[in-house]
Structure formats: C-alpha cells, structure tokens
Amino acid sequence: MADFGGNELETFRAEARAWIEANFPASLKGKPNPMMREERAKPTADQEAWRKAMGEKGWGTPTWPKEYGGGGLSAAEGRVVQQELARAGAYNPIGGMGVMMFGPTLLEYGTEEQKREHIPPIVRGDLQWCQGYSEPGAGSDLASLQTRAEDKGDHFLINGQKIWTSGAQFADWCFCLVRTDTSKKHEGISFVLIDMHQPGVEVRPIKLIAGNSPFCETFFTNAVALKKNLVGPLNGGWTIGKRLLQHERQGISGGGGAGMFGMGKPLEQLAKEYVGTDEKGRIADADLRTRVVQNAIELRAFQLTAMRAMAEAKGNQNPSAATSIMKNAGTRTLQDRAELTIEIMGSQGLGWEGEGFNAEELAAVRGWLGGKATTIYGGSQEIQSNIISKRILGLPDLTQSK
Amino acid sequence: MAVLTEEQSMLKDAAKSWVQEKSPVSAFRKMRDSGVELGYDAGAWNEMAEMGWAGVIIPEEYGGSNFGYLSLGLILEELGRTLTASPLLASGLAGASALILGGTDAQKSEWLPKIAEGSVVATLAVDEGPHHNPEKVETTFKDGKISGKKTFVLEGMAASLLVVSAKGPKGIGLYLVRADDAGVKRQRLHLADSRGAANIEFSNAAAEPLEGGPELLEKVLDRARAGLAAEMLGAATQAFETTLDYLKTRVQFGQVIGSFQALQHRAAKMFTDLELSRSAVEAALTAIDNDSPDTPELVSLAKAKMGDTYHLVSNEMVQMHGGIGMTDAHDAGFYLKRARAAEAAFGNQAYHRDRYARIQGY
Numbered sequence: 068m069a070d071f072g073g074n075e076l077e078t079f080r081a082e083a084r085a086w087i088e089a090n091f092p093a094s095l096k097g098k099p100n101p102m103m104r105e106e107r108a109k110p111t112a113d114q115e116a117w118r119k120a121m122g123e124k125g126w127g128t129p130t131w132p133k134e135y136g137g138g139g140l141s142a143a144e145g146r147v148v149q150q151e152l153a154r155a156g157a158y159n160p161i162g163g164m165g166v167m168m169f170g171p172t173l174l175e176y177g178t179e180e181q182k183r184e185h186i187p188p189i190v191r192g193d194l195q196w197c198q199g200y201s202e203p204g205a206g207s208d209l210a211s212l213q214t215r216a217e218d219k220g221d222h223f224l225i226n227g228q229k230i231w232t233s234g235a236q237f238a239d240w241c242f243c244l245v246r247t248d249t250s251k252k253h254e255g256i257s258f259v260l261i262d263m264h265q266p267g268v269e270v271r272p273i274k275l276i277a278g279n280s281p282f283c284e285t286f287f288t289n290a291v292a293l294k295k296n297l298v299g300p301l302n303g304g305w306t307i308g309k310r311l312l313q314h315e316r317q318g319i320s321g322g323g324g325a326g327m328f329g330m331g332k333p334l335e336q337l338a339k340e341y342v343g344t345d346e347k348g349r350i351a352d353a354d355l356r357t358r359v360v361q362n363a364i365e366l367r368a369f370q371l372t373a374m375r376a377m378a379e380a381k382g383n384q385n386p387s388a389a390t391s392i393m394k395n396a397g398t399r400t401l402q403d404r405a406e407l408t409i410e411i412m413g414s415q416g417l418g419w420e421g422e423g424f425n426a427e428e429l430a431a432v433r434g435w436l437g438g439k440a441t442t443i444y445g446g447s448q449e450i451q452s453n454i455i456s457k458r459i460l461g462l463p464d465l466t467q468s469k
Numbered sequence: 470m471a472v473l474t475e476e477q478s479m480l481k482d483a484a485k486s487w488v489q490e491k492s493p494v495s496a497f498r499k500m501r502d503s504g505v506e507l508g509y510d511a512g513a514w515n516e517m518a519e520m521g522w523a524g525v526i527i528p529e530e531y532g533g534s535n536f537g538y539l540s541l542g543l544i545l546e547e548l549g550r551t552l553t554a555s556p557l558l559a560s561g562l563a564g565a566s567a568l569i570l571g572g573t574d575a576q577k578s579e580w581l582p583k584i585a586e587g588s589v590v591a592t593l594a595v596d597e598g599p600h601h602n603p604e605k606v607e608t609t610f611k612d613g614k615i616s617g618k619k620t621f622v623l624e625g626m627a628a629s630l631l632v633v634s635a636k637g638p639k640g641i642g643l644y645l646v647r648a649d650d651a652g653v654k655r656q657r658l659h660l661a662d663s664r665g666a667a668n669i670e671f672s673n674a675a676a677e678p679l680e681g682g683p684e685l686l687e688k689v690l691d692r693a694r695a696g697l698a699a700e701m702l703g704a705a706t707q708a709f710e711t712t713l714d715y716l717k718t719r720v721q722f723g724q725v726i727g728s729f730q731a732l733q734h735r736a737a738k739m740f741t742d743l744e745l746s747r748s749a750v751e752a753a754l755t756a757i758d759n760d761s762p763d764t765p766e767l768v769s770l771a772k773a774k775m776g777d778t779y780h781l782v783s784n785e786m787v788q789m790h791g792g793i794g795m796t797d798a799h800d801a802g803f804y805l806k807r808a809r810a811a812e813a814a815f816g817n818q819a820y821h822r823d824r825y826a827r828i829q830g831y
Contacts, residue, residue: 208721276802354819413599414621421659466722
C-alpha cells in the first residue's frame with residue numbers, strides 16, 4: 068500500500084517540491100484547471116507559462132517515456148508529483164483525451180514514427196484529441212459502426228457520422244474507429260487518426276439535460292486520413308479500440324477515485340447544515356442519515372479497492388478487465404452522492420439559475436444531471452456488467468460481442 | 470385501476486383526449502423555451518378551467534361540480550403523463566381545499582367561485598426552509614397582519630390568493646393573504662423542472678384567519694400531497710411506457726435491447742412498483758373522499774411509495790435510453806427534473822416514511 072521507496076523517494080519529493088515552487092505561478096494557486104471548463108476562454112499568460120513549464124518538464128504525463136517528452140518517472144515518483152502538485156494547490160495543465168486515453172494506447176500499439184509525431188504535442192499540451200467511437204446506430208454495440216474508410220492509395224476517404232464526440236469542438240485531432248471491411252463485423256474495423264482541421268469535418272454540439280454541450284455530433288464527408296495515420300494493422304482496430312476503452316474506464320473512475328470524489332463538502336457536513344442535528348448531534352433525519360452513511364461506506368470501500376488494486380499491480384499501471392468493476396462501482400457511488408446532495412439541499416437543490424440559490428446549490432443540480440452520463444458513456448453500466456460476467460466470471464455471452 | 474363511476478370515467482376520458490391533443494410534452498417544451506414567468510401556458514389553463522377542472526372538488530353552490538378528490542386525481546394523472554404545467558394542483562386542489570375545509574361562508578362565497586372558474590389562482594405557502602416541515606413555523610399573525618418568509622411556494626408568481634400558515638393566538642393556523650397586498654414581496658424561482666415557484670416575504674400584510682388550527686393545516690396538506698402523488702403516478706407511468714417502447718424498438722447486437730434479460734427484469738420491477746404505487750395513490754384519494762380516519766397514513770404511504778417509484782423510473786428512463794436520454798432534445802430529462810421537484814414538494818420520501826411510522830406509533 069504505502070510507497071516503500073525510502074530515502075530516494077524523499078529526495079525526489081524535495082526536488083519535485085522545489086521545482087513546483089519555482090515554476091507554479093502563485094496567481095493560479097487553488098484555481099481549477101481551465102481545460103475542465105466547457106467554455107474555454109483564451110488562457111492567461113500565467114496559465115500558458117504553467118502549461119509550457121509542465122509540458123517541457125514532462126510531468127503532466129509523469130510516467131511516459133522520456134524519449135517522447137514524458138517525465139520518465141516510476142509510478143511511485145509519478146504519485147509523488149501528483150501529491151506535491153496537490154500540496155501546492157496546483158492543477159495539472161496537461162490533460163484531455165490525448166493524455167487519458169490516446170497517448171497510452173499509441174505508446175503500446177503505435178509505430179516509432181507515429182509515437183514521435185503524436186506523443187510530444189500531447190505531452191506539451193499543444194494539441195487536443197477527441198474520440199470518434201459511438202455512432203447513432205452503434206452505442207453499446209460499438210462494433211456495428213458504419214463510418215466508412217475507403218482505400219485511396221496513400222490515404223483513406225472517410226464518410227459517416229460519429230456521436231458523443233466529447234470536446235470535438237476544441238479538438239485538433241480525432242482517434243477514430245472506422246469500417247474498412249463491410250463483410251466482417253469486428254475484423255472489419257480499423258483505428259485511424261483524423262486531422263479535425265479540414266473541410267470534410269463538421270462538428271455540431273449536442274445540448275444535454277444539464278444545459279451544457281460537452282459532446283458533439285461529428286460528420287465526416289470525404290474527410291482524409293493519411294495512411295501513415297493508421298494505427299495497428301488494417302482491419303485490426305478493434306483490439307486497439309478496446310484497449311483504449313480500458314484506459315478510458317480507468318480515467319473515468321479516476322484510478323483511485325480522487326478525480327471523482329475530490330470536490331465539494333462531505334455529505335454529512337451538508338446534511339447537518341441543511342437538515343440540522345438532533346440533541347445527540349446526529350443528522351436530524353434518521354432515514355437520510357442511514358443513506359448518507361451507506362454512501363460513505365460505499366465510497367470508502369471503493370477508495371480502498373482502488374488502493375489495493377494499485378498495490379497489487381506493483382507499479383504495473385496497465386488497466387485490466389477490473390476497470391469495469393471500478394467504473395461501475397465508482398459511477399454508482401458518485402451518482403448516489405449527487406442524488407443525496409440535491410435531496411439534502413431540499414428545495415434549494417432544485418434551482419436551475421437566477422436568484423434564491425447560491426453557486427454551490429446551482430452547481431449541485433447541474434452536477435447531478437450531468438453525472439447521469441457517467442453510467443452511459445465509456446461503455447454503459449450494462450456493458451461493464453457484461454464484461455465482468457464474461458471476462459472475469461467466465462459466464463456465457465449472449466450478445467456475441469468480443 | 471380503481472372502479473370508477475360513470476362521471477369519473479367520462480372525466481378521465483375527457484382529460485386523456487384533451488391532454489393528448491392539446492397538451493403533449495412538446496407543449497411543455499414550448500412553454501419552457503419561452504421562459505414565461507408563470508411557469509405554465511395561460512391559454513391552456515383557461516381551457517382547463519372552461520372544462521370545469523378547477524372546480525372538481527368545489528361544492529356546486531360555489532360554482533364547482535363536487536366530484537371529489539379521486540376524480541380530480543384522475544385529471545392530475547392525465548396531466549402528469551405529458552408534464553402539463555398548470556395551477557390545477559396548487560389552486561383547484563390545495564387552495565380550494567383550504568377554503569372548503571376552513572373558510573367561513575363569506576370567504577367561500579368570495580373565493581371559491583373564482584377559483585372554480587380559474588380567474589383566481591390560490592396556493593399554499595407553508596414551508597420556511599429547504600425542507601418540508603409544516604410544524605416549524607416562524608411566520609406570525611397578530612392584529613390582522615402577517616409577517617414572515619415562505620419558501621418554495623408552488624405557482625407563487627401566478628397566485629393572487631395566498632393561503633399562509635402562521636402562528637396565531639391558537640397555535641399554527643392558516644390565513645388568507647392577497648398577493649397584491651403592499652406587504653407581500655415575491656421572488657421568482659427558476660427551478661430545474663421549469664414550473665412556477667416563488668419565495669415570498671410578508672411584512673405586516675393584511676390577513677384573514679381560516680377556521681381550524683393545526684389539524685386544518687394537516688388536512689389541507691394531505692389533500693395536496695395525494696393530488697401531487699396522482700400527478701406523479703401519471704408522469705411515472707408515461708416515463709415507463711416511453712422507456713418500454715424504446716426497449717422494444719432500439720436494436721443493438723442484432724436484436725432489440727428489450728430481449729436482454731437484465732433489462733427485462735428491471736422493466737418488470739418498475740412495472741410492479743407502478744402497480745403498487747397506483748394502489749396506494751388511489752387508496753389515499755378514496756380515503757379523502759370518504760373522510761376516512763386512516764387518511765393521513767394512506768397519504769404518507771402514497772407519497773413515499775410514489776416518490777420512490779418515480780425516482781427509480783425517471784433514473785431508468787435516462788439510463789435505458791442511453792446517450793439519447795441525456796440530450797435536451799429528448800423528453801427523459803423533463804421527467805427526471807419533474808420527479809425530483811415533485812418528490813421534494815409537500816414532503817419527500819424520508820419525510821413520509823417517518824410520518825407513517827409516527828402515525829403507526831413506532
């Protein structure tokens with residue numbers, strides 16, 4: 068569980084602390100990562116400086132190989148960097164789908180040339196990536212996707228529609244599953260990289276129930292993907308695509324859940340504020356108290372499981388089918404927490420906008436609604452349960468998926 | 470389904486066809502997009518009033534039809550199916566109930582005919598914090614004046630007559646306050662469910678007492694709770710039916726997703742819960758019509774069970790629709806948002822489970 072790195076790790080910690088102190092602009096302390104906002108305003112000079120510093124150091128992607136610009140650190144050192152960033156009130160300015168999903172996958176499956184071209188801009192935070200997976204008719208049954216990639220010699224011509232492409236309106240590149248053989252299902256899919264800045268690509272944001280538009284529809288009309296941007300073999304994209312999904316699940320459940328649960332006041336504190344306490348100092352509503360403690364227990368067990376998984380992996384950070392367990396457990400606990408939050412706030416937890424509600428209350432409502440997507444995207448809760456049944460428990464598959 | 474009289478069957482059929490023709494969910498969407506302050510379509514409300522719906526529980530001598538609460542519940546259920554926003558619950562049920570049960574002859578004569586014709590919207594103002602807690606009242610009545618603050622007043626911006634709970638000489642009572650009184654200040658609330666609501670502050674506003682103490686307040690609240698549960702029953706039933714249609718039509722893995730047993734069992738559970746909820750809601754409304762002594766426990770049973778069911782169904786509606794259910798263009802989000810607002814109004818599930826236990830003596 069603990070890091071048994073001893074003195075060497077402590078030396079590294081001091082070094083990391085000093086570097087962060089020297090490079091992290093004080094004006095950004097405690098501020099959220101501007102990349103996490105849906106409306107991306109032009110970055111300030113300090114935000115740009117911090118991104119550049121972290122990008123050059125490679126510590127935004129601490130465990131990625133140094134030869135492609137990564138930090139080249141061990142998993143233990145990587146955690147030290149995270150801890151020291153948190154201690155300094157600093158966010159990691161290097162992120163997005165390139166870091167969470169595409170980079171690790173390309174490092175595993177890409178050619179040397181592909182890695183040299185695409186990894187360094189991700190490490191530096193220069194280019195953003197989006198995910199071209201789902202289609203209107205291919206959601207849970209992803210492998211039924213129909214977006215065609217036609218062989219035109221040195222390039223593919225791409226035609227079709229993707230949906231739920233997160234952040235496509237800000238993306239420079241799209242990693243995309245396309246059909247290169249219509250006679251087979253899984254074996255007719257290829258993994259290609261598409262430049263989003265070309266005439267054949269059109270992006271339309273989709274308004275969600277929380278009122279925001281984090282996802283888009285993306286239309287490809289005779290868009291071009293150069294052959295050098297085919298990752299893995301032709302018609303061999305399914306394996307790579309699935310591998311990437313494991314990284315996605317790990318990212319959604321936050322590995323250790325820190326990303327999912329780090330925000331906001333503890334539920335018990337909120338409950339005491341909005342519902343009050345009885346003469347013994349307990350949450351006054353006994354029924355609510357029971358459900359708050361149930362959620363606290365689920366959350367704690369989830370965090371302990373994340374820590375155990377990390378310890379058992381002994382530095383091997385490659386995700387496995389167990390990410391399905393973590394995604395289901397993490398998203399369920401988080402959704403319950405969001406439901407409890409608005410229940411605790413009562414009629415103050417029903418505000419949409421305007422006066423009569425504070426920022427925390429309005430954010431709780433939007434967060435509750437937005438969070439409903441977490442059990443749908445990245446493979447729905449039902450698909451994760453299929454994966455657990457099939458790959459971990461060895462039960463028969465009724466969907467004939469792979 | 471309760472055994473209905475001929476009148477009730479006719480009322481239900483009329484409501485069903487009006488809702489389908491004149492007030493589909495697209496009408497609610499249009500109202501929401503318009504941002505209208507009332508939180509409902511005034512034209513649609515006029516049509517409802519013309520059909521006599523605002524006077525269903527009001528005695529004939531005051532311009533109503535005296536058909537009773539189960540009858541009104543049937544209409545609210547149909548309106549709930551398409552999330553039709555209107556002051557029927559606040560005014561034609563809750564406000565009217567307060568006057569019927571506690572009004573003097575003069576008060577009834579003054580207000581009930583106008584409520585029945587829909588020209589006056591009345592509403593209850595009972596809560597003072599984020600949670601329903603009718604016993605906790607700081608608002609005071611003294612020398613014909615009322616002062617205090619009320620929260621989450623349904624149709625608070627549309628109402629011209631406010632039925633306000635306050636501490637008076639004989640404990641907590643209900644008082645009539647005109648919304649245009651100089652001592653009434655309203656703040657519109659923009660809620661997630663896009664329905665009309667307000668916080669209201671009273672500063673020495675002129676008030677007239679209704680007859681009856683805390684028991685009047687509970688009786689009026691129980692009527693409002695049962696009526697709201699009927700609306701929730703309609704909404705949850707429609708949310709379920711829409712989801713069931715999707716399970717039968719959406720194809721993945723070469724088959725309709727409803728062929729997967731994992732989804733079948735969840736659909737079966739929802740259907741079971743809806744049937745149980747319907748029994749509870751109809752029993753509560755019938756108990757009110759019969760002035761039965763077990764009305765309070767049946768009302769808490771209905772609001773708690775219905776709340777749990779609508780909560781479940783509204784979540785499953787989004788989950789089973791997948792990504793499309795997350796979009797604003799789909800109706801699932803409307804049912805989800807309305808569910809939480811309806812759950813919170815007049816006591817959520819935790820409140821009513823606790824009240825049920827208290828009434829039963831444990």
